[in-house]
Each structure stands twice: as C-alpha cells, then as structure tokens.
Amino acid sequence: MPARKSQAPAKDRYVIIMAGGRGERFWPLSREKTPKQLLRLLGRESLLQQAVQRVLPLVPAENVLVITSATQAPEVKKQLPKLPPENLVIEPMGRDTCAAVTLGAAVVGARSTTAVMAVLPADHVIPEPKKFQQVLADALDLAGRGQVIVTIGIQPTEPATGYGYIRVGEPLPPPHHARPYKTTFFRAEQFVEKPDFARAQEFVASGRYRWNAGMFVWSFVTLTEGLQKHQPEMEAACHRWFEAAGKKKLARVLAADYPHLKRISIDYALMEKAQNVTVADGAFAWDDLGSxxxxxxxxxxxxxxxxxxxxxxxxxxxxxxxxxxxxxxxxxxxxxxxxxxxxxxxxxxxxxxxxxxxxxxxxxxxxxxxxxxxxxxx
Structure with a gap:
C-alpha cells in the first residue's frame, strides 16, 4: 500500500460506525436482527441513527460508513435510507473488533489513501453532542497531522468496574502550526483491564485515568503501519481487501478470508502494543448503555x-x-x-x-x- 502523504483535506475525513453487536443484553426487546443499536430506547431515533446524526456536522454524509452483519443489514438500510449502498459494509461473520476496524479502513483506503478516519461504536449515549463534536474535530485534525493514533478517553464520573481504563501522562503541546485545540491531549501510558472496585476507586481519585470508550481516530497509513508491525496477518488481509474494494470484488474475498481470521479486539491487537497512542480528553457526558x-x-x-x-x-x-x-x-x-x-x-x-x-x-x-x-x- 502507498507511503505516507501530506495531511488529508477535509473531504478525506471519514467516520466508520461499528454496528454489528448481537441482541443479548436488552432482551426481550433486542433480538438478533434488531440489537441494541437498532432500538429506539431513548427518543424517536435508534442509537444508530443518533450516532450518524452526531457526526454529520463534521464529515460529508457520503463519508459515513456502517459496518454490520448480513442479519442486521436490512434494518440498517431501513433506518438509514440515505446511506449510499456502497457505504454499508457487511461482515460475513463476527471476528471481533480488529477485523471490523481493518475492514472499514480497507474500504476507506480504497477511496483515498490520504484519508483520516474515526471509528465509533453505534450504541453509545452522548447527550452533549456539541462537546463530543469538538473533541472529535480536534482528534481528526491531530490524526491528520502526523503518525499518531488517537483514542477518546472519557473522564470517569464513578469507580465503574465494567470499563477498561487508560492511564494518561502529562498534557501534550499541540503540533507545530496546528490550529488551537479546545481539547486536551495526553500521552497514553497504559491500558488497564476492567478493575475491581477498590482499584477503580484509586483510578478515579488519582485523576490520571480515563475510561476506554472504544473510539479511535487515525489515518489510513498510520493504521496500516501499526497493523504491519503488530498484526502482520491482519495487515496482509487489509491489503487484499483494499485491492478487492477497488475492483468491486470485496464480498467474494471476505467470504474466503473471514473464517480464517483470528478473533481479537483492536485493543489487544494494536492499542495496547503501539507506542504512538494519544488520548483525547473526552470531557462530555457519555454512557455505553450496557444493560x-x-x-x-x-x-x-x-x-x-x-x-x-x-x-x-x-x-x-x-x-x-x-x-x-x-x-x-x-x-x-x-x-x-x-x-x-x-x-x-x-x-x-x-x-x-x-x-x-x-x-x-x-x-x-x-x-x-x-x-x-x-x-x-x-
């Protein structure tokens, strides 16, 4: 795949929304064909529809992609009638988040190798969309200026034991010639698995930890370079999908590749290994609505x-x-x-x-x- 290029223009900014979760925690309302992200739990729009609406002020509608399963695809199409058909990316089967992230990146990269993309879950509740949009806009700008992986860390409001945590270092200065950011960025020092209550209390009291919300921002080149270093088999798959997407042969290649992919989350596969991770301070109300x-x-x-x-x-x-x-x-x-x-x-x-x-x-x-x-x- 191509070497690094200069900063991506605004039209090369993309959002990939992960919408393939199974319908288990919100049973009996959620079912396999209509899991949590497709439900209207709060208001007249589903969580997926809300997720799309939140990012439209930042990226063109044609640059929003949704990754889902074949089972859920009909309902996604119904809920997002303006989504271009080619922006609905269907996984043949679930293979955890590393595969889904890589697939989304391959599809975006086939359109633009200078692309910068945000990867966001479809099922979060964010009641302060303008604050979220400011953080995401700053993260997209930063990720477009250098070889950096940005993850949005949420300021913890309680010693929750159901989330992973990220320990952050000192605030980072903005890159040279960057526009002023309203968001504070930190170097990621350590990713910590879900703690017990006592450790979670220590984390919150220290002020040095953020909740890991599973929201990532990177350029196409930065992600593929990270995969090449830490997950070479996944990077090789990304290259095949990149080529197939450009030739409109993606579904056939995915059907052959997916059964053999390693099941691994993007956190284990890349985030915990990479040395170029920056944490954007997510100073906005947030809930992953886990139950x-x-x-x-x-x-x-x-x-x-x-x-x-x-x-x-x-x-x-x-x-x-x-x-x-x-x-x-x-x-x-x-x-x-x-x-x-x-x-x-x-x-x-x-x-x-x-x-x-x-x-x-x-x-x-x-x-x-x-x-x-x-x-x-x-």
Whole structure:
C-alpha cells in the first residue's frame, strides 16, 4: 500500500460506525436482527441513527460508513435510507473488533489513501453532542497531522468496574502550526483491564485515568503501519481487501478470508502494543448503555425513583425500571412492593429481573437458545 502523504483535506475525513453487536443484553426487546443499536430506547431515533446524526456536522454524509452483519443489514438500510449502498459494509461473520476496524479502513483506503478516519461504536449515549463534536474535530485534525493514533478517553464520573481504563501522562503541546485545540491531549501510558472496585476507586481519585470508550481516530497509513508491525496477518488481509474494494470484488474475498481470521479486539491487537497512542480528553457526558439498569439513568423518574416507558400503576414500589414495548393491546403494568426491579414487556415475552443482576440477561439468552421452542424469541 502507498507511503505516507501530506495531511488529508477535509473531504478525506471519514467516520466508520461499528454496528454489528448481537441482541443479548436488552432482551426481550433486542433480538438478533434488531440489537441494541437498532432500538429506539431513548427518543424517536435508534442509537444508530443518533450516532450518524452526531457526526454529520463534521464529515460529508457520503463519508459515513456502517459496518454490520448480513442479519442486521436490512434494518440498517431501513433506518438509514440515505446511506449510499456502497457505504454499508457487511461482515460475513463476527471476528471481533480488529477485523471490523481493518475492514472499514480497507474500504476507506480504497477511496483515498490520504484519508483520516474515526471509528465509533453505534450504541453509545452522548447527550452533549456539541462537546463530543469538538473533541472529535480536534482528534481528526491531530490524526491528520502526523503518525499518531488517537483514542477518546472519557473522564470517569464513578469507580465503574465494567470499563477498561487508560492511564494518561502529562498534557501534550499541540503540533507545530496546528490550529488551537479546545481539547486536551495526553500521552497514553497504559491500558488497564476492567478493575475491581477498590482499584477503580484509586483510578478515579488519582485523576490520571480515563475510561476506554472504544473510539479511535487515525489515518489510513498510520493504521496500516501499526497493523504491519503488530498484526502482520491482519495487515496482509487489509491489503487484499483494499485491492478487492477497488475492483468491486470485496464480498467474494471476505467470504474466503473471514473464517480464517483470528478473533481479537483492536485493543489487544494494536492499542495496547503501539507506542504512538494519544488520548483525547473526552470531557462530555457519555454512557455505553450496557444493560437495562443503565437505561434507567436516562429516563425521568417519579418521586420513588421508578422510571417507566409505558403506563405504570404502582403501590409502595421504588427504583424500578418498567419498559413496555408492546405494539398492541397495551395495558397498564401494575407493580406492588417491588424494589430495584426491571420489568420489560414485549408482544411475545416478559423479562423480570433485579437491577443488580442485569448483566446476567446475556446468560438468560443463552439458556433460551438451548430450547428449540424459544429460539424464535432470540
């Protein structure tokens, strides 16, 4: 692939949105064909639609790509009718985030070898879009000026144990001749796996850690050089996909390559090994909405802390989440004496769980998959 070129012009800025997650943690509302990112959990738009809308002030619509699965592609097309067909990139099967990131980069690189791209998850909640856009704009500018990998680290608001952390060094000066940045950048010193509560408390108190939100910005050349050094087999695949995308043979090449790819996340494959990682300070409200209990934080609640989508009638109930997604025959959900519960009602299934056990919904989905009569619910 080509050698490094000068800074990418604005038209060479791209956003790759990762939208291939499975429908497990938000069952029974989420299903294999409609996982979390395709649901309208907050407002009239799905999380995917919100993700696309957030980046349109920064990049042309034709430079937004969505990576998904064949199962979910029809719903993605339905939700994003203005997305050019060639911007819907379909993985033959899931092979973790390194493969998906590499595939997106190959498609972008086939259009422009001077491209700078942001890789963003489709399922995040970002209630402060303008602050996010400022950080992303600065990160795109910085990544276009040199051989640097930028990751957006979120300022932690609590000692969460469900996120990975990044330890940051001293703030970095802006590159020579760069425009003034409103975002602070740090050198990444260490990526840390999900800690226990005591270590998470230490991380937050120190002020030197950021949550790893899985948002990355780099140039096409910087990414491929990093893969060549740390994941040469993936870089070789990227080269094949780069060539195939240019000749419109990508689907056939992917079908042959994907079953043999190593399952590995981009964090393990590249981010934890690279020495040129910079952390953009994500000073904006953010949530990865990892479970039903997390959704309650974003919904209005009554005086007893009950958050409800749908009609709730309650007596002596507190801090519950009620989500009624029935399309027909909706009736009140009546609750007596419950505390910290999750109740989700759809047309064909009901979930009742304790908030503290919300992460085990994935285990429940696997249990349902073992029974042939319930597989239609997945």
């Amino acid at each position: 039903w209990s997390a959704l309650a934080r974003h919904l209005p609640a009554d005086a007893a802390g009950n958050a409800a989508v749908g009609e709730l009638v309650q007596v002596d109930a507190a801090r519950n989440l009620i989500f009624d997604a029935r399309q027909k025959h909706r009736t009140p959900i009546a609750v007596v004496g419950l505390r910290d519960a999750i109740i989700v009602q759809t047309d064909d299934a009901t979930l009742v769980a304790h908030k503290s056990q919300a992460q085990k919904v994935k285990e429940l989905v696997r249990r349902l998959a073992e029974k042939p009569e319930y597989r239609k619910l997945l």
